[in-house]
Amino acid sequence: MEATYIWLLMVGILAVVYCQPLPAWEENNETEIYLQDETHSETSLPCHKISTSNTIFALRLYKELTLATPNENIFFSPISISMALAMLSLGTQAAVQTQILEGLGFNLTEIPESEIYKSFQHLIYKLNLSSKKHELKIGSFMVLDKQLKSLHEQHSTKEWYEGTTFTFNFTNFFSTRRQINKYIENETYGKIREFLQDFNQDTVMVLVNYIFFKAKWIHPFKHYWIKNHLSSSMDKKIIRSSMMHQKAQHRFLYDKELSCIVLQMEYIENVLILLILPDEGKMRQVEDSLKPETLKKWNKLLLPSLLNLHLPKFSISGIYNLEEILPRMGFSSIFTPKVNLSNFTGLPHQAVSKILHQVAVDMNEKGTKAAATSTFLSQPGTLNQDSPLTVHFDRPFLLLIWEVSAQSLLFLGKIITPNAD
Template identity: 55%
Template sequence: MGPSWLWLLGAGVLVCQPFPAHGGKNLVLPQAPSDQLPGPVPAYHKVTPTITSFALRLYKRLAAGDPGNIFFSPVSLSATLALLSLGTQADTQTQILEGLGFNLTETAEADLHRGFQSLLLTLDLPSPKLELKVGTSLFLDKQLKPQQGFLDSIRELYGALAFSGNFTESAEMRRQINEYVRKRTYGRVAGCLQDFSQDTLLVLLNLIFFKAKWKHPFNRYQLQKQGSFLVDERSALRVPMMHQKAMHRFLYDQELSCTVLQIEYSGNALALLILPDPGKMKQVEAALQPETLRKWDQLLQPSLLDLHLPKFSISGTFNLEEILSQIGLPNIFNSEVDFSGITGQLNKTIFRVSHKAAMDMSEKGVEAAAASGILSQPRVLNTTTATHAHFNRPFLLLIWDVTTGSLLFLGKVINPAAG
């Protein structure tokens, strides 16, 4: 067997801190570009709806096989796979992009790459109210001679930087790349690169770091240290439980038997938390579609909540080869796939697709809650009676960038103490 190529697709982290703010915002979920949008349509609108659809498909596969916590970055994964397609020949490039969900009869491949370029540049714009950094790096063994056209394309479209190193010193290269990831994520993602041997010649790495301040921070003096969290029907954990009374947009979906809560960051980002009724998690997961998210966004109403939410630290580490092959990317792991667009050499194979993301939520950071209902949700603002919202069982979490409508992180909290 010839040398192998290791592709590390993403390492993400979410850290939140408190910050008082005023005003409110709605999440405008991404839709296909239309004539109704005023002015020029930003190029990222060509890719953000598909990223959301890809994320929900991937989540369902992960949830079907993993009973524990789930956490990953759809933006990180989809951008890196799209970048990967630039190093393949036409048939494989088409397969990768269509596997991500893009319709190439409606949107040209070049326009999709420009869409990712626009998305990454927009996400990376500086903001005084939150910190969001997205970056891609390519590490190659010094014996490889990368194609200049490929390097130029990934730098222009994805802001990717290329580094050369001695991959025959596998332990040292692994240490250097892991240290690079640790520093770029401010210590939040460590030891992400494990499967690394002398056969490894190349590592493609995407990083995403998100640090936000919250509009309504929890009062650290109201932290309940002995709250109960029901992991399943038979077991419960004693975990630190945060508490606050604050205004949030929420609803209760009677059809799907779940509570949906939107929490705002200071800056253009939102968290969406979904709390299924006991025994209804699989029903809610099965219904996760872009249309469901848009329906919830239209029906969420502001109200005063008496909110209880656990402190937690979760992470997700996944080797995704088998799952990706099940959702439309079957051939990129085949030894016959031509990646000569990267180095001009044939018969190099991808043997590992890895992704790691991590998140912390505490009274210094994130907020969440839920209540009321789609069919019965009042259309008037409730500011007198606080609705009780108790996140004391498994729930879903989505982190959105409002400007681009892109899904930065998606996860499920089964065990808040696992991290």
């Protein structure tokens, strides 16, 4: 019997928007990175049980993406991918379910499947809490051929992941594709359009997870242009970079051991961005050292410092096909009929044909929040607050966007060549 196919799609979006400076009292709010085993002011929440495993998976996936595309910009939403794969595991048989959850980094002797799903359920609730200061929305939906019967596991996606299930006539695959693309476009406020291209008559199910985020800087930047400012041993092209400048206090550190600058800038209400600027030629060393322990170390050592800060303004987007990368990370069965998604579809012999992840990110002079970061052991003992330290992000750097209350890494990337808009 010829296999039928299932699409698993992850759509991750970061959109930073124009804003005005926020009231001064908000600048004093402290936001820090915490992981599962750290002591902090907030009582431990169900979603914190999966934070360390999700972070480890994110860093593993980042390293695989850098191996696949070493000289290109990278930006993705690890939490969107983790959620989509965990949701997919609900429709599989026991052996493949175990493979998926262990591939995500969970030790099933320490945390049972039910606790993992409950933790994701609480994470979605936590991330979707409404805020007047920023927009953060994460959601999922499943699209099935209307000829398939409703099964219990379809309802589980609603229970655990707030996922909506739609049924369409898949024989009219042009119309179905158009409706799915329109729904994704609406849910991502127009940032992702015509995402699903290769949908065809062999498809019986489409599973989608999406994330949308936009926020404001506390301290807006000033904008300027500079020619040949961004240079890199990986990319020798002449670039006319669109730059941003501000003089402000941020948490900051120069890590002597890893030869990199670490800078933390806060978005309002529990979201921060961590920027890591390796010394020339030290990018690989820093990437190889990325692990939860490194993030914890940096978080403890970051100190407020007055900075004269120059950052590139950038706008990048990308689509990642994960069918080759995920099997190298332990997900060997999901692209074969062994995945057996009959718990979702009621049909045997299905295979996941594609796992797509699309992301867009914009960072400009009027969007995002400021703070400061520091790492291992090399910051000035006492900075003269009248003479700020000048920091230029004039070579490739890493960025992590973190939701603190949920202890979740929302976005992770490397900027080699910013595309000025």
